[in-house]
Each structure stands twice: as structure tokens, then as C-alpha cells.
Amino acid sequence: MNGTLSLAAKHGPSYKWLVGITCMLGTFMEVLDTSVANVALPHIQGNFAAGTDEITWVITSYLVANAIVLPITGWLANQFGRKRFYLVCLAVFTLASLASGLAPTLWFLILMRVIQGLAGGAMVPMSQAITLDAFPEEEKGYGAALYGMGAICGPIAGPLLGGWLTDNWSWPWIFYINIPAGLIAFYMAYTLIEDPPYLEKPEGRVDWQSLVFIAVGLGCLEVFLNRGDRYDWFESTFIQVFAGTAFLGLALFIWRSFTAENPLVDLRVFKLREFSSGMILIFLASFGMYGAFVCLPLFVQTLLNYTPTWAGIILAPAGVASIVAMGLAGASAGRVDVRILVGTGFAALIISMWMLTHLSLGVGISWMIIAWIFQGFGLGLVLVPLATETIIRVPPKLIGVSSGMFNLLRNEGGSVGIAICTTILTQRAQFHHARLAEWITPYNPVAQHGLVAMTAGLYPRAGMDPLTTGKLSVGLVGGEVTRQAFVMSFNDVFAFIVLVFVVAVPFVLFCKSPGKRQAGAVMVH
Template sequence: MQPLPPQPQVNPPHVNPWIVAVAVMFATFMEVLDTTVVNVSLPHIAGSLSASVDEAAWALTSYLVANAVILPMTGWIANYFGRKRTLLAAVFGFTAASFLCGLAPTLSILIFFRIIQGATGGALQPLSQAVMLEAFPPKDRGKAMAFWGLGIVVAPMLGPVLGGWLTDNYSWRWVFYINLPVGLASVIMTRLFIFDPPYIRRSRAGIDYWGIGMLAVGVGALQVVLDKGQEDDWFASNWISVLAVVAVVGVALFIVHELRTAHPVVNLRVFKDRTYAAGVFLMTVLGFVLYGSLLLLPIFLQTLLGYPALNAGMAMAPRGLGSFLMMPLVGTVLGRFDPRKVLAVGLVGASWTLYALSKLSLDAGYWDIFWPQFIQGASLAMLFVPLTTATMDPIRKEEMGNATSMFNLMRNLGGSFGIAGATTYLFRRQQYHTHLLGADVTPFNPQTQVYLKGIQGNMVAHGADPSTAMHRAYGTIWGMVQRQASMQAFVDTFLMMSVIFLLVLPLLLVMKRPKHHSGPAAMH
């Protein structure tokens, strides 16, 4: 790739870039929050709209599918219609759809507006990121990405807690109404303070209808497979198998078509740059582990340690606190150190925290969970900010919208793979350990006989007849086996995620030193 010309900020000089940052931060935070805030409200939504929980889950799936389909097209849409116009329409559409979701009288209407919410929300992350990267000069982009990264890291952790609190104290409808003040503030600030760079205003290209169609079919089918595969036992289900084939064929045809067409809806040629390609892959892995561990820890706390749902959500707060405190520091440090070195520290730190979680037991206390979570949050700050800065450094400003679209799509798909992979691996390991531990629980095992007689004797002493007491004794022991098997399954899954972070460390050697890095090494 040819050396890049200087890329100055594009906002008019009378607009403070930090005002632009606040405007797009509102939009990003609102959209990312909505990917998790609805989860805990599903039983209430199902009951209120006379539907089963499985049927209500389509309110989540429909959002994710629409989001995944629009995300990669955002760069093209912004180039065609104008970035400001697209961002304004996306923020307004997302806010209006949120309000209409809250008013929905039936599940069908709720799902319809969730599709609109997902489609408009899909454009918010890449557009916000592109605006942020161009609003600031290269020397300040680390600080800008640290500010933007707060929304990306904190919002998914806050979502379940906020959703549970709103549902318990008000109604599930307030999970959607809460977006109104934030969305309206973002609409006003976008209208007043964000402007299009000249190269976007002049962009007019043909519409790649075939590319749009293949993208919608391939990515849409893939998202449904990832979201519904585990509950339908993956390829044991005919419809999941068919959708998987559709996803593979659709994505393959899309890639071939986009590389051949003159005006692609997604310019995949940006992946020719090794730094960008390695950075996108690292972000996919980061999404995999972040969303996978976000799912696992609350389940572990509730099912094995007996935490109430709200307390389990609050136990995730140290991760958000760690990110909140570390983000500004990382933004400042990036002006002095090579982002790849900061990334290496972040990967090792995140790996250690997952290893620490794999050492938890059924007797784990609050502080055993607090410190790994806090350090993990700090480590994530050392991953998101430098990874975004380094990955986008070689991208020309004309391709910034396209590049940020793919960057965010792969993070979200990585998250979907992480949730699906973590739940499947956890379930398989639980089966394995249940079989392994249960093999010794037989009437012929002397130690088992001692436990059975002890439990039976205690129950008989409290008035149970011997036959019923023995039956309950077996149930008690089997419950202990399943609890230990579940504990071992969580240990294995956390350890697997820890190893994944270490395995991607060599990719940092593939990435080039950022040309716009402003630290000491970049001055020579």
C-alpha cells in the first residue's frame, strides 16, 4: 500500500471535536446497550404479550439479524447518501423504533419494530467510529478512541443490570423508553455539530443489488444459526442445517462477487493490508471472548453460587470500573508507546484474568471474583483502544466508513460465535464431567454407601420412612455430582478462553508500526 497523505480532521474549526465525540458517544452507547438490556426482560415480555419465552426470544434474534445485515453496508450507504444524513436518519430511526417497541401491543408488532431498531442501530457503530477518527487529528485519536471505547465496553455490562432494574421497578416497556432522552440529545447534536467531509459529498456510484441481496441472505442466515443453534442442538435440527448451508453459500458468493464488481457494496480489498486484516481478526477474537465470558459469569454466579439475578449483574460492575478507570490512561499512553506493545500487555492481562476465573471453586467469595473482573476490565481497555487505533491507521479516509463497518461487523459476529461457542462447549463439558463423576456413584461403591446411609439416617430421624429417605439420598448425591460437574465445566470453559488470548499474540508481529503513531519512536 502506498504511503498515506496527511489526514487532518474534517470537522469545521469552530466545532470542538469533543462535542462531536459526545454526540456520537450517545448514539453508540444507546445501540450497544440495547444488544443486552432486553435479555433479562424476555419472561416479562412473553407474559405481557401472551407468548412463550422461545417466541419472545425472536425479539432478540430479529434485532441481531437486521443489525448484522446493515453493518457491513454502512460505509456504502454513507458514501451514497452522505454520512451526516445517514447518521441522522439512523439515530432518529433507532430512537423512534425504540419508542414504538415500548408501545407494541403484540409480539409480532414488537418484532417488526425490533427489526427496524436493529437495522438503524447497525449503522450507528461504524458511522460513530468513522466520525470520531476523522474529527480528531492523528495525535489525539488514542484519547478519542478511549472515550468511544467506554461505550463499547461498559454498555454490554450495564445492560442486564439496567434491564432487570427497570423491569422489576417499572415495566419491560421502559427498557425501550429509556432510549428516548439519549436518542433525542444525539439527534440534536448530530444536526448541529457533525458535517460531511467533501469526498463523501461527491461520491456517487452504482447500486450493487446482487451484493446487497447475497449479503442479506448469507449474513442473516449465519446470525440465525448462531443465535438459535444451541437450543435446537445444532445440526441435529434440519432447519439449522439448511440455514447453515445457505449462510456458507451466501457468504461465499458474496465474497466472490464483491471482489469482481466495479462498485461493491462492501470493498473487501481493504483486507489486502496486513495490519487491517490482522486487526479485524483480533477484534473478532476479542468479541468472541468478551461476549462469551459476559454470558458465562452471571450464569455461574446464579446457578452455582446462588446469587440473585440483580446481584449477579452487579458482580459484573468491577469489569466496567476497571475499563472506566483505564480507558483515559490508555488514551494518554498511546501518545508515547507503540500500540502493539499496549495490545500485548492487554492480551496477557486478559488471559490471566480468565485463568484466575478458572481457579474458582464452589466456595468462591466476593473478592475472588472482584479482582479478576477489575483487572479484566482494565485489560479490555488496553485492547479496544490501541487495536482500533492501530487497525485503522493504514486506512485512507475515503475507505474509513467501509473499514469501520467491517471492523464492527466482525466484532459483533465474534460475539455471536463466542456466545454460541461458550454455551455449546460448557454444555458438552458438563455432560463429560457428569458421566465421569457419576460413574463412581453406585450402590457398590463403599464410599457412596457411607454417604447414602448417613443421609438416609438423618432423614429417617426427621420422620421419613426408610424407602423414601433412600430415594431422596440418591437425589441429594446426584445433585452434588451435577453441581461439581457444572463447576468443572465452567473451569474448562474459562481456561479455554484464556488460552485463546495467548494463541493470538503472534498476530501482533504481523501488524505494522502505525504511521500516525505520535510516540518517541515515530518521531525519528
């Protein structure tokens, strides 16, 4: 307590901002690494002569490790001390990043990604808890805004930065960039962060059963979500086994959490209506956010032939819009009803996705940028109030648990969103292709007239005989049918995300503003 007071007195009003920037840097590093490797996978695959199924574990292993550690971060921070545990995580994450860049084999790289995911996953909820503790009650919105900048800007910057580094340097540099950032964050955290006075070491022995259940359940769930589409979901025995194991592990974990004398994760926090509704909202917001993050770059690169750099340019303005929105939300915390802020945010998200349901092969870049600006602005208005109000409702000693669950549902919402959106994309593309191809038959005079006209136009230019030119015309028409089918499937995906955001709106009514932590403490106990 005295250490914290002396640090605050030494740095004055700037202390809370220094702590917030320190934690934001850690959050940004971790979230960045969830997406920075995606664009470098072909280069890594070529370097290690790996198969497609093998190389995707570079991504999947990181997400699995993230999911396992997030819900138990609060317990670990209480057990070892928040500052000490945070510093260890920063150090391990930085060293694992160095080792990932130096990896001699693919499986060594995957092992380092697991270690990265464990250390980085624990950093994010601690960053949120430490930041909110550093700000006084009336300014916690600003703290949530700083945390949100790292959480939202990381996925936006990841593909752009990863593509640029891979193209201009080499793929190991997507990991090396964490080293200077990690050293700076470690020094700042060591200098500025102190454990809060209310932090207590958990009583009794570790509930190892809960730890095993949550590790198995969440680990298998991530494998199920990330590999399901590749193996055609429940048509695969592999996926069936992981889905069943995930369900069993999570069910046993929930049972153990309510029956153990000293549970690893105190799920009583979900008795708070505002906290539960906030968890649902962050899950649904992340569902749409990550689903759109995957689909829009995929659309512009595969169908419009944009380079990764130009795909990043489309996404970049959303980061600026998010920062503006988070600043507004932080300044409005405690002054404007949180339901107004979050409701406005979801309205902006719905407008964004509705605009993207009108994509075509002739769509202008300005239309996509404007749509994505709405996306960034909406996420900023949603994330900051939820990150503030869902945490402020719980007793101080449960802030680590609530931060862990908040970030777990943010991550899992993203994983579920990506899995479902990519599945819809694949299945609807097949559906639309079959429907469009029904019209390209010898019995459709319009289609035959078009083929004859195309063949006549190509014949004098192609320098081929009429038969070969006719086959070329059929191939071109088939390719166009495939492209149009995928355009229609992308529109279907964004329409589905609109529906997800609409479903989220009623849960906004369960939020309250302004919130008081003491009220939450009474309700939980």
C-alpha cells in the first residue's frame, strides 16, 4: 500500500496514465500475436517443408494455450502476486518470441507458440485489472479505453504488420518485434506496478481437478473450432471426439466450481445480472468482430486481387475510429448511461455489416473503408463501457476472475465467430454456385447466345481454332460463376453477422449506469 502511494505521489497525476500505457503495451503485444502470423504461414510452411495441416498448428496452438490460461489467471495472480506474475509472463512471452524466430524445426516453433500463448493469455486480464485499479472510480472509463486500444488495434495491425515484415524482411521478424517492446514493457512494469492492498493469497490447496477439467475442456474446444471446418465438422470422427471431450471437460469444470471447497475459478460472479449480460455482449461483439476481420481481407485479396498491404489500408482507418470512440466512451463513463453508449455502438456495428452485405466485384474502396470505420467506431463504444461496467460490479478480490472471464469470452467469441463465418462462407458458396450453374446449360438460349458471342469475340484475338476458343469461353464463364457465387456467400456472411448484432441489442437493456462495486459485492455474497 505504501509503495503504491509513494509511486503515485512521485509521478503525480501521470501515474495512472503510465500504468495504463504499460499494460496497454502488453495487451497489444499479445493480441497482435493472435493474427500477425496468419499472413506469414505460406513462408513458414515453405521454410519447414510442412503440410497444410501441420502449419496451421502455429496458429491453433497459440489460441489453445490462450484459452486454457485465461480463466485461471485471477487465481494465479492471487497465488504468486499480481506484479510478480505479470513480470514473469512478460519475460516468458519475450523469450518465447525470440525462440520462435530462431526455431530450427516446425514442432519447436509450435512448442514456443504454446509457451507464448500461456504467458500472453495471462497478461491480458492482468493488464485490464491493473489498469482499472490504477484509475480512480470516476476515471475508470479512461483506463478501460487504454486497455481497449491494445485489444482492438492488435487484430487490425496484425495482418498489415505481419505482411509488411514478411515481404520486406523475413517471417522470423514477426516474432522479433516483440523483443524491444517486451523489454520496454518489463522495465516499465517493474518500475511502476505494485500489488493492490486487497490482494489475498488463496486459502487451501490447489483444486487440481478444476485445472485439469478446464485445460482439457477449453483446449479441445479450441481444436474443435479451429479444425472443424477443415474436417467437415461432425462428419469427422476426429472432430466428434474433440467436441465430446470439450463438452465433458467444461461440464465437469462447472460442476467442480460449484461443489469444491476452494474452487479454482469463483463462478458466483455470474450471479450479477449486469456482469452476465456484459459477458454475453462481449461474446457477441467479438463473434462479429473477428468474423468480419477474417472475411473482409479474404474478400478483397481473393476476389478483388488486392495486395495484403492494400487490405491493411482498408482496415487501418477503423483503428483510428476505435481510438476516437474509446476516448469518447472513456470521457462519458459515469456521465452517460452505459446503455446509450453500448446501444449506439451496436447500432454502428449493424450499419457497418449492413453496408458490407452490398459487396460486389465492382465495389469501391471508399465504400469498404466507410463501412469499416463504422465497425471501428462501434467496437470502441461497445468495448470500453463493457470493460468498465462488468468489472466495477464485482468485489475487489474477484476482479482478477472477472477480468479473466471477460477476456476468455472475448477470445472464445472470436473463435466461434471465425469458425461459423468460414463455414457459412464455404457452404453458401457451394449453394450459390449450384444455383447459378443451373442456368448455364445447352437448353438455355440466353446462356448459349452469350457463349457464342464470347467465342466470336475471342476467336480473332486468341489465335486458336474455334473448338479451343469455345472451350476457353466455357472456362471463363465457369470462373465468373465461381467468383459471383463467392461474392454472394460473403454477403450472406455479413448478413448473418448483422443478425448476431441485432440479437445482442436486447441484452444492452440489462446493463446499468453508473455502477458501484459495493453493490456487486453484496449481491455476490
